[in-house]
């Protein structure tokens with residue numbers, strides 16, 4: 001039995017920020033992760049590799065409009081080369097993380113293995129060297145999430161985000177026809193990337209809106225900007241996936257016919273089917289047995305990231321509250337602060353001000369409360385918008401579709417939320433998110449001289465439109 005101060009289950013965004021901070025503060029910390037490397041699924045098969053592919057797709061899309069900018073020549077796309085670029089970025093980051101870890105080696109160790117909870121203080125790690133027990137006063141559960149595969153006959157024929165984005169993945173050639181099951185983040189993002197390289201893409205979403213759960217007006221703003229050649233079917237109930245001897249896959253789905261009663265069945269042929277129907281939390285073995293409160297398969301954590309058991313914290317996808325990398329990092333840092341405070345809540349995570357970007361081509365992003373959420377709360381927000389048709393940077397790049405929209409509390413003029421559809425959305429949402437989280441008002445935003453000629457000037461311009 002080894003005695004340490006803190007042990008983390010996982011070494012991803014929910015774990016390592018806390019582990020580093022606690023080690024720097026003099027605590028002895030052990031992170032356990034079967035990958036044996038830091039960064040969890042974000043670097044292994046999530047944010048970074050998918051965005052490496054995205055940015056190349058964006059460049060390629062822009063290259064096809066080179067003539068408008070006075071450039072000439074033909075640019076081709078080699079999908080295997082794109083995957084090689086993605087792999088290089090992943091390797092670079094793994095090397096960087098290894099060096100970061102080495103600098104704290106005296107107090108921070110990463111053990112390759114799978115951890116299970118024996119009691120509220122003891123973790124058993126199973127590795128290729130056998131089993132080893134660790135006792136710690138504080139445990140951070142950050143075991144993340146994994147691909148959810150619905151029980152559809154033939155689902156095993158599908159690829160997942162793991163197959164597409166993992167390091168050294170074998171998915172190196174562009175499918176001529178791609179069917180995507182699920183019109184959420186992964187489904188829509190990947191649909192636009194592979195479409196940009198030339199694949200014929202169909203997205204089958206079971207709900208009656210792509211990106212279900214997001215503000216319908218926000219989605220309605222993004223939808224017409226996506227490549228119209230991507231066929232999008234909503235209300236699609238996938239029934240089977242079958243393969244023929246020549247390798248062709250057939251996806252059979254039922255879809256409501258508005259003119260007749262009942263559903264009709266349709267089929268679509270594919271060379272690859274991407275299953276992007278969501279992710280589920282990975283709860284470590286032993287959690288239930290030691291009395292950890294779970295709800296809908298996730299570890300329940302409060303806004304101080306405490307579970308129902310003293311000394312045990314749950315950060316990131318495993319608590320399912322906001323399954324995004326930067327949210328996991330933010331939570332991890334709050335947990336470390338509360339651990340340093342002797343399990344006294346010194347800080348709370350603001351789940352209401354986490355920026356969210358859908359990295360489709362083009363992107364869209366939002367933060368805080370937008371129109372639908374505000375209406376549901378009976379708040380008639382003061383709304384203002386800036387149209388990218390008027391924006392210098394958007395005109396320079398010939399990407400003038402979309403807008404910045406801000407929602408203010410009447411009376412106080414406090415910024416409650418905002419969205420950006422179109423150019424630089426994933427960058428602009430940071431400034432709006434900071435303003436939401438710090439309680440800034442329309443006066444504050446209007447008075448700030450955002451940089452010209454950058455799309456961010458649309459934020460202050462939108463606020464100035466109120467005065």
Ligand SMILES: Cc1cc2nc3c(=O)[nH]c(=O)nc-3n(C[C@H](O)[C@H](O)[C@H](O)COP(=O)(O)OP(=O)(O)OC[C@H]3O[C@@H](n4cnc5c(N)ncnc54)[C@H](O)[C@@H]3O)c2cc1C
Nearest residue numbers: 010012013014040041046047115144145316317323324325
């Ligand atoms: C394709 C894709 C694209 C994405 N793009 C974005 C994006 O652009 N932006 C964004 O913010 N988010 C994105 N995400 C989501 C993001 O990856 C997650 O929100 C983030 O990785 C969560 O971090 P985490 O530490 O909570 O969990 P994870 O990253 O899942 O890490 C958990 C770690 O715990 C380990 N583990 C599991 N069980 C055990 C155990 N019993 N013992 C020890 N270790 C264990 C796992 O091996 C894993 O390494 C994307 C996800 C996917 C799949």
Ligand SMILES: NC(=O)c1ccc[n+]([C@@H]2O[C@H](COP(=O)([O-])OP(=O)(O)OC[C@H]3O[C@@H](n4cnc5c(N)ncnc54)[C@H](O)[C@@H]3O)[C@@H](O)[C@H]2O)c1
Nearest residue numbers: 182183184185186187204205206276277278279323357359
């Ligand atoms: N840009 C980002 O920040 C980003 C990018 C990728 C992933 N992520 C994270 O990863 C998580 C998982 O992504 P995801 O896209 O797999 O999940 P998701 O929850 O965003 O989308 C899954 C979609 O699949 C649909 N669906 C489920 N079962 C279906 C079925 N049988 N047939 C047709 N449609 C079905 C759902 O209605 C939903 O729209 C996200 O929730 C997000 O937290 C974030």
